[in-house]
Amino acid sequence: xxxxxxxxxxxxxxxxxxxxxxxxxELKAYMDGWDGERFLGSLGDLxxxxxxxxxxxxxxxxxxxxxxxEKFSGIDLSPNTVLRAKKNLSAFPDAKIFCGNFFxxxxxxxxxxxxxxxxxLHFKRKRAALKKATKLLKNGGIFAISLDKCRNQHIDYGTRxxxxxxxxxxxxxxxxxxxxxxxxxxxxxxxxxxIVAKKPK
Numbered sequence: 001x002x003x004x005x006x007x008x009x010x011x012x013x014x015x016x017x018x019x020x021x022x023x024x025x026e027l028k029a030y031m032d033g034w035d036g037e038r039f040l041g042s043l044g045d046l047x048x049x050x051x052x053x054x055x056x057x058x059x060x061x062x063x064x065x066x067x068x069x070e071k072f073s074g075i076d077l078s079p080n081t082v083l084r085a086k087k088n089l090s091a092f093p094d095a096k097i098f099c100g101n102f103f104x105x106x107x108x109x110x111x112x113x114x115x116x117x118x119x120x121l122h123f124k125r126k127r128a129a130l131k132k133a134t135k136l137l138k139n140g141g142i143f144a145i146s147l148d149k150c151r152n153q154h155i156d157y158g159t160r161x162x163x164x165x166x167x168x169x170x171x172x173x174x175x176x177x178x179x180x181x182x183x184x185x186x187x188x189x190x191x192x193x194x195i196v197a198k199k200p201k
Contacts, residue, residue, distance in 0.1 A: 004160040006122045010057070010078035012160070020060040021088045033191040035061060035117040035146045042144050042185055042196040046070075049112040052136060054102055054129075055119030057081055059088040066092040073111070075102055103132060110138045117146035118192075120172075121164040127175050134179045140201040143181065147172065147193040169193035 004012070020031065040061070043051070046069035056062055056074025058081055066072045066089060075098040076082050082099040089095045098105060103125070114133050123129045133143055147167035154161045172195055173183060181197035188194065 002160045003154075004157075004162050006162060007077045009157070009160060009162045010076070011080040014058070014078070014080035014084050019058045019084060019088070021058050021063060023060075031060070033189050034148065035192070036189075038187075039115075039117070039144065039146055039194055040064060042142075042194070043113050043115060044142055046113065050109070051113045051115070052107075052111040054114065054116035054133065055122075056085050056097060059085040061115075061117060062089055062095070066095055069113070072096070073098065073109075075100060075105060077101060103128060107136055110136055111141065112138055113142045113144075115142075115144040118148055120145060120167050121148050121150070124165045126165075126167070126172065130172070130175050130179060134181075134199065137199050139199055141199045142184070142196065143176070143199065144194070144196045145172065147195070149188075149191055149193065167193070169195060173197075 023031065046065065049069050050071040051065055051069045053062055053074040056076045062072060062074055062085065071094060072092065073096040074085060076085065079099050082097050085097045089097065114137050120126060120129065137143055147169055151166045153164060155164055173186065176197045181199055184198050185196040186194065
């Protein structure tokens, strides 16, 4: 079994025609265990708001968020995934999908809401990721994150293994507090820890 980096893994998923936007209802319900209605509801009233998704993937969540907000942006590391996301979100011509490394991408605007689901497990530098999100978030903005409960250091996809870095929700909460955030909500589902925080005005 080959070890595989996250970028290559997600490129391969597209080549294998794996697109969660078109999952059957049963699988969509399963994925809601990480980021269902309560998670999306925690983003607040998105009318007139600008939103950034870290790790947009093929647009599984974005297709639900785009109709609710004024401006949507998403970033992903995988070129194949970004191409698929642009296709899936073609009904929203103002949606911007960036291909690049979240840590180094030169964003030119700030956002009212930033969210991420099942992505931070790919980040070794958690604090640096949270600091970057802080800089990109407007004062008074909302940051919401879904953290996988899995504690394994590799995800086994059968033909390949992907190295991951398990998340510690308490450490994430402490880091957010140190960065000046106020915790709005913190709960767990069967599969995830959800943290929602607000950046003071």
